[in-house]
Amino acid sequence: MKISGKTRVMGLLGYPVEHSLSPFMHNAAFEHIGLDCCYVTFSVRPELLHDAVKAIRALNLTGVNVTVPHKEKVIPFLDEVEKEASFIGAVNTIVNKNGVLKGYNTDGRGFVRSLSEAGIKVSKKKVLIVGAGGASRAIGYYLCRKASELFLYDIDRKKAGRLINDLNKIRGNVSYFSYQQSAISNQQSAISLDEIDIIINATPLGWKKDDPSPINTDFLKAKHVVCDLIYRKTNLLNKASRKGCKTLNGLGMLLWQGVLAFEMWTGKKPPVDVMKKALIKTITV
Numbered sequence: 001m002k003i004s005g006k007t008r009v010m011g012l013l014g015y016p017v018e019h020s021l022s023p024f025m026h027n028a029a030f031e032h033i034g035l036d037c038c039y040v041t042f043s044v045r046p047e048l049l050h051d052a053v054k055a056i057r058a059l060n061l062t063g064v065n066v067t068v069p070h071k072e073k074v075i076p077f078l079d080e081v082e083k084e085a086s087f088i089g090a091v092n093t094i095v096n097k098n099g100v101l102k103g104y105n106t107d108g109r110g111f112v113r114s115l116s117e118a119g120i121k122v123s124k125k126k127v128l129i130v131g132a133g134g135a136s137r138a139i140g141y142y143l144c145r146k147a148s149e150l151f152l153y154d155i156d157r158k159k160a161g162r163l164i165n166d167l168n169k170i171r172g173n174v175s176y177f178s179y180q181q182s183a184i185s186n187q188q189s190a191i192s193l194d195e196i197d198i199i200i201n202a203t204p205l206g207w208k209k210d211d212p213s214p215i216n217t218d219f220l221k222a223k224h225v226v227c228d229l230i231y232r233k234t235n236l237l238n239k240a241s242r243k244g245c246k247t248l249n250g251l252g253m254l255l256w257q258g259v260l261a262f263e264m265w266t267g268k269k270p271p272v273d274v275m276k277k278a279l280i281k282t283i284t285v
Contacts, residue, residue: 001031001038008037009059010265013052013074014067017041021231021282022065025258028278032271037062044070053077056096063095063265065258066103071134078103087166088141090134093261106260107138107253111229112146114252120225122146126195128153128177130214131202132160135229139202144171151196153177193219200227206234213239220245229253232283255279 012022018041026039042064044052049070054077056064066074071090075081078094080102085091091103115122127147129136132154144150144167152174154160160176167174193199205214206228213236220226222244228234231250240247255276262270 001027002036003038004036006036008035008062009040010037010062010064011040011042012065012067013042013044013049013070015044015046015069017043017067020067021254021279022258024278024282025255025275026262029262029271029275032274033268035266035268037266046070046073049073050077053094053101056094056101057099061096063093063261065261066092066094075103077101084108084141088134088137090138092257093264095264104261104264105138106257107135108140108142109260110255110257111139111250111253112142113256113259114248114250115227117252117256118248120198120227120246120248122198124148125197127151127198127200128193128196129200129202130154132156132163133202136202137163137166139200139229140167140174141170144168144174147198148173150174151177193224194221196224198225198227200229201234201236202229204230206230206236209235211235217243231279251279251283 012020020041023039023041030037042052046069053074071092074091079100082104085103085105088105090105093104093106095102122143123146125147126149127143128151129140130153132152140150150173152160152164164174164176201214203214205211207230217239220240220243224245226237226240226245227248228237229250231254233249237247237249259270259272259275
């Protein structure tokens with residue numbers, strides 16, 4: 001990659017950002033199609049977020065991705081926010097168009113695209129999302145439209161209830177996965193896990209090797225599809241695979257949210273295969 005005086009700069013605002021795989025994916029794509037662009041990371045402490053957003057204009061950055069802990073807190077500093085991102089309450093992509101900063105959220109679309117790519121159909125399926133944070137909100141925005149029924153579970157029932165109420169404004173098919181001995185604990189559930197088709201872990205549990213599983217995998221059967229938004233193979237997915245379940249990690253979501261951002265920034269068709277290979281190579285090194 002050659003950097004010139006005309007090089008357009010894109011990047012990632014987060015804290016920390018050293019672990020990010022996005023530079024590998026985007027820079028491989030820029031180089032492959034011959035764009036004079038580069039993607040870098042910016043480690044931005046929370047108290048300096050407003051300054052960082054102002055710097056997007058001052059430095060004439062084409063756009064940035066936004067990751068934890070800034071996805072929600074960045075919204076008040078933007079000029080415009082698309083409808084989807086406003087509902088989700090989080091922005092993961094900012095586009096700078098002539099000094100006007102507009103926020104988007106490509107996470108939900110990225111996840112749905114990864115399901116499609118893996119041949120996983122949500123239509124007429126019963127789906128359980130474990131976790132009611134920002135990731136669950138992003139994917140739930142789309143899944144409630146497609147699934148026959150959507151169930152949410154979170155240890156913080158009030159938090160889950162707020163998300164359920166919001167999603168039911170889109171389509172009234174979202175319920176709490178209540179239990180007294182369920183796959184989450186050890187007792188009988190109001191709806192049995194046997195009635196669920198797709199289970200999605202939208203919690204951070206699984207990043208560390210010694211993390212407890214977000215569900216009791218003893219309840220899994222080969223009929224279940226088990227997804228984890230964490231992009232590495234987790235203990236949950238390993239145990240689900242041994243049960244005969246179809247599994248999907250979060251690599252596809254990471255890829256497709258980046259593909260969508262790339263297209264917004266450049267107006268070019270992204271080289272998806274190149275971006276995917278760059279991610280896989282980085283993870284396996």
